Amino acid sequence: MSGINEALGSLFNGFGFNCIIFFCTLLFALPLGLIITFGSMSRFIPISFITRTFVWIIRGTPLMLQIFVVLYAPGLLLDFPMKSRLTAVLVAFIINYAAYFSEIYRGGIESISKGQYEAGQVLGLTKSQVFFKIVLFQVIKRIVPPMSNEIITLVKDTSLARIVGIAEIIMCAERFTKQGLIWPLFSTGIYFLIFNGVLTLLFGFIEKKFNYYRG
Amino acid sequence: MSILQVLNLHKSYGKTEVLKGVGFSMNEGEVLSIIGSSGSGKTTLLRCINFLERADEGQILVNGEVIFDARNKNQLSISEQRKNQLNFGLVFQSFNLFPQYNVLENVELAPKLLAKERNDYKENKKEILASIESEARAVLERVGLSDKLANYPCELSGGQQQRVSIARALALKPKVLFFDEPTSALDPELTGEILKVIRSLAAKKITMVIVTHEIEFAKNVSDNVIFMDDGVIVEQGRVEDVIDNPQNERTRNFLRKLSDK
Ligand SMILES: Nc1ncnc2c1ncn2[C@@H]1O[C@H](COP(=O)(O)OP(=O)(O)OP(=O)(O)O)[C@@H](O)[C@H]1O
Numbered sequence: 001m002s003g004i005n006e007a008l009g010s011l012f013n014g015f016g017f018n019c020i021i022f023f024c025t026l027l028f029a030l031p032l033g034l035i036i037t038f039g040s041m042s043r044f045i046p047i048s049f050i051t052r053t054f055v056w057i058i059r060g061t062p063l064m065l066q067i068f069v070v071l072y073a074p075g076l077l078l079d080f081p082m083k084s085r086l087t088a089v090l091v092a093f094i095i096n097y098a099a100y101f102s103e104i105y106r107g108g109i110e111s112i113s114k115g116q117y118e119a120g121q122v123l124g125l126t127k128s129q130v131f132f133k134i135v136l137f138q139v140i141k142r143i144v145p146p147m148s149n150e151i152i153t154l155v156k157d158t159s160l161a162r163i164v165g166i167a168e169i170i171m172c173a174e175r176f177t178k179q180g181l182i183w184p185l186f187s188t189g190i191y192f193l194i195f196n197g198v199l200t201l202l203f204g205f206i207e208k209k210f211n212y213y214r215g
Numbered sequence: 216m217s218i219l220q221v222l223n224l225h226k227s228y229g230k231t232e233v234l235k236g237v238g239f240s241m242n243e244g245e246v247l248s249i250i251g252s253s254g255s256g257k258t259t260l261l262r263c264i265n266f267l268e269r270a271d272e273g274q275i276l277v278n279g280e281v282i283f284d285a286r287n288k289n290q291l292s293i294s295e296q297r298k299n300q301l302n303f304g305l306v307f308q309s310f311n312l313f314p315q316y317n318v319l320e321n322v323e324l325a326p327k328l329l330a331k332e333r334n335d336y337k338e339n340k341k342e343i344l345a346s347i348e349s350e351a352r353a354v355l356e357r358v359g360l361s362d363k364l365a366n367y368p369c370e371l372s373g374g375q376q377q378r379v380s381i382a383r384a385l386a387l388k389p390k391v392l393f394f395d396e397p398t399s400a401l402d403p404e405l406t407g408e409i410l411k412v413i414r415s416l417a418a419k420k421i422t423m424v425i426v427t428h429e430i431e432f433a434k435n436v437s438d439n440v441i442f443m444d445d446g447v448i449v450e451q452g453r454v455e456d457v458i459d460n461p462q463n464e465r466t467r468n469f470l471r472k473l474s475d476k
């Protein structure tokens with residue numbers, strides 16, 4: 001009986017790390033992604049070139065590699081070792097997801113027809129009024145489905161943190177296999193399913209809110 | 216004095232010159248139609264006048280005051296740009312309504328945002344917003360949409376959407392209202408309702424410039440006609456003269472081709 005309690009407690013604590021990584025990544029990557037979007041859409045070519053190259057590298061290499069680079073590169077190259085492995089993981093996740101989000105934002109912004117901007121302009125609106133009063137809402141409606149996919153992927157990706165020794169939930173569960181227990185490993189799946197189930201409901205609700213118009 | 220004078224407009228895209236010195240003028244209350252074959256530069260002309268494109272050469276005057284001069288390269292301040300812009304209204308071929316706003320909100324949006332800049336906005340906010348709303352309802356009534364105020368653009372037919380976009384432009388009381396082929400995105404059976412609205416505006420002496428392929432309508436509603444070909448105005452004058460008795464070979468060819476169809 002105490003074995004079960006021990007296992008449940010350990011899984012629960014482990015999932016705390018998954019949650020920390022998830023929420024911190026969202027909190028910082030959502031706005032950072034927007035900044036990256038503005039960079040990659042900049043009309044100043046050097047800025048958009050550098051930003052797009054950066055996004056290409058981040059999206060083209062494994063997140064696992066990026067976590068190692070963030071953890072070891074400061075120490076080995078700059079003589080400024082990363083004190084906290086969790087910080088390294090968070091930084092890598094935030095940069096990685098900001099790059100993905102920025103591409104979704106960019107796709108959303110670029111999908112709005114030129115006619116919307118022009119209609120706003122001939123009605124005497126300023127550029128920022130056109131963006132905030134006309135374009136932004138339509139962009140949000142269009143990016144909700146791809147963003148929900150990406151965010152659900154983020155939930156599952158949080159378990160990658162174990163590669164630098166963060167005791168997230170799957171790492172905790174694996175320890176119990178040495179005691180001959182398989183159920184803790186299975187039950188981690190339930191954590192993820194419930195978490196993602198709640199997110200799916202939430203995003204479904206948001207999508208419905210935007211469904212009052214088409215286009 | 217002319218309400219609108221356009222002088223010697225030139226516009227090139229890369230190496231192709233699309234407007235090769237276009238000029239005309241019109242009086243208050245006049246309706247001017249612009250006809251011409253595809254690619255002759257009609258849309259480009261409207262876009263240059265409405266500041267959606269910058270002409271390379273030429274001037275635009277409203278009531279004798281220069282509001283655009285291509286030689287003047289200084290950036291205007293936002294409020295000057297807006298003041299110039301608001302001389303004109305433009306109805307697009309493809310409506311370009313704002314899909315997330317209902318009919319009434321589409322019409323009210325710009326007047327409400329502009330009202331925020333009035334000095335007395337804070338004190339008289341309620342009255343100002345109420346009068347904007349009642350004016351929006353009034354223009355929507357003029358285009359026959361009083362029963363659709365709460366509908367979204369996606370719930371309307373093309374003809375109704377185009378009438379909303381006419382109301383949206385009218386709500387700002389432009390000195391000149393431009394239409395770029397207002398019926399060509401519509402099914403033939405819906406063009407009638409738009410033409411009827413435009414005719415009623417003409418009866419109210421609203422100054423309008425209409426790019427159209429509907430020759431019969433142009434003849435019907437306008438005082439003057441411009442025929443454009445290959446970036447220049449080939450012929451302009453009173454409807455009776457240009458359409459019924461064209462002097463220029465190119466005008467005659469164009470009109471003959473249309474009547475053959
Ligand atoms: N943004 C642009 N870039 C390059 N060329 C353009 C652009 N806009 C228009 N053109 C060219 O300018 C010419 C005139 O186009 P415009 O749209 O003004 O013609 P139009 O008279 O309105 O034709 P239509 O009756 O088909 O609407 C065309 O040859 C067109 O290809």
Ligand SMILES: [Mg+2]
Nearest residue numbers: 257258259395
């Ligand atoms: Mg055109």
